[in-house]
Amino acid sequence: MNAQQHISILGSGNIGLSLAKGLVKKGICKPQQISLTRRNVAALAQYAEQGYHVSDNNLRAVRKADIIVLAVLPQQLNKLLDEIKPSLKPDKQLLISVISGVSCADIRQHLDLNVQVIRAMPNTAIAIGHSMTCIATDNGTNKNINMTKSLFDTVGVTIQINEELMTSATALCACGIAFFLRSIRAASQGGTEIGFHAHDALKMAAQTAKGAADLLLQLASHPEQEIDKVTSPSGCTIAGLNEMEHHGFSSAMIKGIRLSAEKAGDLYKKDS
Numbered sequence: 001m002n003a004q005q006h007i008s009i010l011g012s013g014n015i016g017l018s019l020a021k022g023l024v025k026k027g028i029c030k031p032q033q034i035s036l037t038r039r040n041v042a043a044l045a046q047y048a049e050q051g052y053h054v055s056d057n058n059l060r061a062v063r064k065a066d067i068i069v070l071a072v073l074p075q076q077l078n079k080l081l082d083e084i085k086p087s088l089k090p091d092k093q094l095l096i097s098v099i100s101g102v103s104c105a106d107i108r109q110h111l112d113l114n115v116q117v118i119r120a121m122p123n124t125a126i127a128i129g130h131s132m133t134c135i136a137t138d139n140g141t142n143k144n145i146n147m148t149k150s151l152f153d154t155v156g157v158t159i160q161i162n163e164e165l166m167t168s169a170t171a172l173c174a175c176g177i178a179f180f181l182r183s184i185r186a187a188s189q190g191g192t193e194i195g196f197h198a199h200d201a202l203k204m205a206a207q208t209a210k211g212a213a214d215l216l217l218q219l220a221s222h223p224e225q226e227i228d229k230v231t232s233p234s235g236c237t238i239a240g241l242n243e244m245e246h247h248g249f250s251s252a253m254i255k256g257i258r259l260s261a262e263k264a265g266d267l268y269k270k271d272s
């Protein structure tokens, strides 16, 4: 983004605000270049104090924007699109949607405008700059794809994927945060049962999970390769691991991800 450009985030809740904070923290733009809208504008008071433009007026926010981020819930989207349509300048503005289950074509079709749309699917680790964000488009220019990637690179790691895989990315990465959190919670519950205070068990489980993830990311190795290093012959790791598998550990994760992906594909259709 250059210093003249303006970004308007429509629906400034968890994801929208985290993105805004990441952009400012990494110096991509100043708060004065960002408009944040929300129905309950009082919830954005601290952002107004920091210099962000804060309002419940989507039309005004759209009018001054070069980039418009759609960050409402899927069931809130059509009303928002109807509201902003009169202010949109399709040949001058880029729409970035973080909304699950809504394709670029769905958005253009509802607007009945030929506007560039890029989808971005972050996860809640965006709040600490550690999101896994997938981006996809069916009509965005390379320039705008690169620009969108650089925006989300400020809040984590970004990859471009085919749009058909966006619901799968939603399940694996956006919902996935919850799956890994539940795994850590379950490990901590096991830890408490074998003797640790709950807060110690949680810290120990979380740091262990972080170490496991970093082994894969930093060494670029395969999970089974790292597992083989832990499982001493006739040892306690393989005993625990096999017991978990007898109870369907991997199968539960795979089935959960499949169901989430199915549901992600239906989030918008159900309500539009």
Ligand SMILES: NC(=O)C1=CN([C@@H]2O[C@H](COP(=O)(O)OP(=O)(O)OC[C@H]3O[C@@H](n4cnc5c(N)ncnc54)[C@H](O)[C@@H]3O)[C@@H](O)[C@H]2O)C=CC1
Binding pocket: 010, 011, 012, 013, 014, 015, 016, 037, 038, 039, 040, 058, 071, 072, 073, 074, 076, 079, 080, 098, 099, 100, 121, 122, 123, 124, 174
């Ligand atoms: N929460 C998550 O982990 C992820 C969510 N998403 C998607 O991002 C979108 C936003 O999710 P969250 O930030 O978690 O939801 P949220 O509920 O925290 O934020 C949505 C915000 O939009 C506001 N809003 C609703 N209608 C509006 C309107 N007409 N004008 C202005 N503001 C309006 C609401 O007041 C709320 O503050 C959803 O579509 C979700 O599918 C994507 C990836 C991850």
Ligand SMILES: O=C(O)[C@@H]1CCC=N1
Binding pocket: 100, 170, 174, 175
């Ligand atoms: O649960 C949901 O529907 C949203 C989309 C991805 C993460 N949270």
